[in-house]
Amino acid sequence: MVELDKFKSRYEAVKAVEQDKDKIIEDLMEEVKRLQDALYHEKDDLENQRKLVQTFKSESKMHQSETEEMKLLLDPFTYLDIQFNxxxxxxxxxxxxxxxxxxxxxxxxxxxxxxxxxxxxxxxxxxxxxxxxxxxxxxxxxxxxxxxxxxxxxxxxxxxxxxxxxxxxxxxxxxxxxxxxxxx
Structure with missing residues (x-):
């Protein structure tokens, strides 16, 4: 009978290891899911920021172009219709x-x-x-x-x-x- 108790004891040990292994795998899968969600949100935020930067660059170029245009219009001559008091x-x-x-x-x-x-x-x-x-x-x-x-x-x-x-x-x-x- 001694043999059976050893096997039972070893079986319980293996069973505990298997349960720990399953728990580790479940924990790892939860962590992977959490990281994937976080990565998705970060990518989404990054894409939104890229779009925002592009918009700012585009607007900046447009305003710079308008400024240069204004300088060209003002240089070298500016025409004003003046009526003296x-x-x-x-x-x-x-x-x-x-x-x-x-x-x-x-x-x-x-x-x-x-x-x-x-x-x-x-x-x-x-x-x-x-x-x-x-x-x-x-x-x-x-x-x-x-x-x-x-x-x-x-x-x-x-x-x-x-x-x-x-x-x-x-x-x-x-x-x-x-x-x-x-x-x-």
Whole structure:
């Protein structure tokens, strides 16, 4: 009988080992499943981040392109339709000085805002093209000025204020100023 007890004892030992082996295999399979799920979620997150990075790169290129386009449009010429305050015109030469100073200040501020992250040492000139005779006539008819000389004094004051500023008489024709602006 002693033999049977040994076999039974050995059998119980083998049975315990088998149960431990099965438990280890089950635990390993659960761990593999958990890792697979985690890997799936990480891959999904990674793919979402890749898409986000691509979107940012695409938008960045688009904005960079727009910025370059804006710089090209602004360089070397910018056209602005300016209407001077009547009080500047009425003040003759002093008004010309004041208008030129105010225009320079505003252009400087505009350039600083436009190139916030860059040096704002952008060279520029201010040129005003006008049919001076026609403009003087219009100002007289609207009773803004009483004589043509007031506008001529304004133009002189504007031109004398700063080397950056030129008030140019483009001539009498209907399209003279447009031709000067287009450079044709």
């Amino acid at each position: 009547d009080s500047f015109i009425q003040d003759g030469q002093r008004g010309g000085h004041s208008a030129a100073r105010r225009l320079i200040e505003n252009v400087d501020r505009y350039i600083q805002n436009l190139y916030r992250n860059e040096s704002s040492n952008v060279p520029y000139r201010i040129r005003v093209y006008a049919n001076v005779r026609g403009l003087a006539k219009t100002y007289r008819e609207n009773k803004t000025i009483s004589e043509e000389g007031t506008l001529l004094s304004f133009v002189q004051g504007f031109n004398m204020e700063d080397v950056l500023c030129d008030f140019v008489d483009a001539g009498d024709g209907k399209e003279c100023s447009d031709v000067k602006i287009r450079g044709k």
